[in-house]
Amino acid sequence: MIGAFLFAAILLYRGIELGRGIDTAVNALIPPPLSAEERKKAEEKSRREAQEAIAALSKITDYEAARWHPLHFKPAIDTASNEQCLACHQEVLTHKVRPRSPAGVEAAQSIAWYQTLDTYTGSQDTFHARHLTSDFAKQVMSLKCTFCHQGNDVREESPGASATAGPATFALRKVVNPTETCLLCHGRFPSEYMEGLEGPWHKLRENFESADVPNGCLVCHAEQFRTNRHKVNYLKADAIEKAAKSSSDVCFGCHGGRAWYRNTYPYPRHSWPGMDAANVPEWAKSRPTESRPEHLVGVK
Numbered sequence: 001m002i003g004a005f006l007f008a009a010i011l012l013y014r015g016i017e018l019g020r021g022i023d024t025a026v027n028a029l030i031p032p033p034l035s036a037e038e039r040k041k042a043e044e045k046s047r048r049e050a051q052e053a054i055a056a057l058s059k060i061t062d063y064e065a066a067r068w069h070p071l072h073f074k075p076a077i078d079t080a081s082n083e084q085c086l087a088c089h090q091e092v093l094t095h096k097v098r099p100r101s102p103a104g105v106e107a108a109q110s111i112a113w114y115q116t117l118d119t120y121t122g123s124q125d126t127f128h129a130r131h132l133t134s135d136f137a138k139q140v141m142s143l144k145c146t147f148c149h150q151g152n153d154v155r156e157e158s159p160g161a162s163a164t165a166g167p168a169t170f171a172l173r174k175v176v177n178p179t180e181t182c183l184l185c186h187g188r189f190p191s192e193y194m195e196g197l198e199g200p201w202h203k204l205r206e207n208f209e210s211a212d213v214p215n216g217c218l219v220c221h222a223e224q225f226r227t228n229r230h231k232v233n234y235l236k237a238d239a240i241e242k243a244a245k246s247s248s249d250v251c252f253g254c255h256g257g258r259a260w261y262r263n264t265y266p267y268p269r270h271s272w273p274g275m276d277a278a279n280v281p282e283w284a285k286s287r288p289t290e291s292r293p294e295h296l297v298g299v300k
């Protein structure tokens with residue numbers, strides 16, 4: 001009995017010692033904290049390196065070398081900054097749309113319905129400018145090239161084209177995967193998940209809005225439901241709430257107001273203060289409860 005006790009005590013002691021040994025080894029790996037001056041130097045160094053990387057890309061003049069540059073593909077594309085891509089692709093932001101189509105239709109005379117949203121400003125602009133440099137884009141989003149461009153396969157444009165091809169990870173003949181990008185902000189208004197709301201927002205909104213209440217969404221979403229939202233690295237959560245105080249078009253814009261799709265994105269369902277955790281609606285049972293890991297705030 002005493003023997004067994006002693007044996008256990010020795011084992012416990014050895015375990016603690018071993019643990020300490022590992023701690024010391026780990027501590028030796030963690031560098032000591034940097035002084036303010038060292039930190040400044042390190043930041044300058046990484047800024048200089050980034051500028052050098054961009055300058056090196058700008059010097060590539062061989063078309064094939066540029067076109068097949070490894071930065072286009074996995075794994076390098078995951079490390080690319082907007083500035084690196086723009087070293088060769090300035091034109092995606094500087095091109096302007098034609099003031100008039102070849103058939104003679106004036107751009108300014110053919111306004112689409114989403115251009116009537118309160119948030120829409122300026123004359124018609126290109127797709128890339130509307131997501132990266134328009135006033136509203138800069139106010140509420142911080143999209144990177146690589147949010148949409150994940151490194152498409154330029155050689156094989158059809159997924160699953162051969163028996164040995166792995167499971168399809170891209171959409172047919174598309175440079176980006178629309179169901180994991182566009183659909184997030186261009187789905188239909190998901191009223192079927194909102195108890196008490198039936199039908200499209202344009203029919204419902206006057207029941208919720210008045211001169212004093214310019215944003216009907218916030219009648220339910222300021223305090224009651226799904227208040228824990230937008231904490232992702234490509235959206236400016238606080239700026240969205242601030243802008244939304246004056247118009248529901250801010251919210252509706254990304255949740256039905258520019259719906260290029262008939263379906264809606266199955267958003268993660270984050271828990272919120274006051275949520276009834278015991279009664280999860282049927283539709284929500286399959287939903288994740290956190291945003292995708294690569295989109296969490298702090299992940300570059």
Ligand code: HEC
Pocket residue numbers: 057058060063065066067068069071072077080084085086087088089145146149152154175
């Ligand atoms: C060194 C210059 C260079 C860099 C850096 C570069 N590209 Fe390119 N890219 C090219 C060239 C050249 C082409 C071919 C253009 C053509 O044929 O019209 C191309 C083609 C593309 C295409 C069209 C592909 C297709 O399938 O049609 C996309 C999209 C693209 N680049 C995105 C990016 C993104 C995103 C980045 C940053 C991660 C990037 N590029 C970085 C030079 C570059």
Ligand code: HEC
Pocket residue numbers: 082085086089092128131132143144145146147148149173174175176181
């Ligand atoms: C909101 C998503 C999104 C973002 C952000 C984005 N792109 Fe694109 N890009 C697209 C789509 C969609 C296309 C058209 C794809 C197709 O035709 O299949 C495209 C096309 C392109 C092309 C092909 C030429 C053209 O103009 O059609 C280039 C080059 C390109 N993007 C570069 C970039 C660069 C560089 C950035 C960052 C500064 C960027 N993109 C940011 C979605 C995006």
Ligand code: HEC
Pocket residue numbers: 119120121124125126127130131134135136137141143148176178181182183184185186234253254258
């Ligand atoms: C993170 C949200 C977000 C994502 C992802 C997104 N968009 Fe947008 N999109 C917006 C916003 C916001 C606007 C309005 C910008 C403005 O008013 O200046 C917009 C505007 C547009 C417009 C109107 C452009 C114009 O000139 O009026 C088109 C077309 C469009 N998006 C297509 C797409 C496509 C295709 C994708 C996927 C490749 C995509 N969007 C991904 C938020 C997004």
Ligand code: HEC
Pocket residue numbers: 190193194195196197201208216217218219220221225226248251252255264265266267268269281284
């Ligand atoms: C009458 C109250 C009410 C109004 C008004 C309302 N919502 Fe909702 N909304 C809800 C409820 C309830 C849910 C579901 C809560 C849950 O997860 O159980 C919800 C869920 C959502 C979701 C998540 C859907 C999903 O698939 O996870 C979005 C996005 C949303 N609302 C946007 C809006 C926008 C934008 C407006 C205004 C244009 C709006 N809501 C107006 C009550 C409302």
Ligand code: HEC
Pocket residue numbers: 140141184185217218221225226228229230231232235240241244250251252253254255267268269270271290291292
């Ligand atoms: C620029 C586009 C954009 C705007 C503006 C916007 N949303 Fe969203 N919303 C999104 C995206 C993208 C997600 C999914 C984010 C994620 O993956 O966590 C989302 C998620 C949500 C969710 C699900 C919350 C959760 O994680 O459980 C609700 C509810 C919602 N939005 C309501 C609103 C309301 C209300 C407003 C106005 C105050 C608004 N949205 C404005 C793009 C937008």
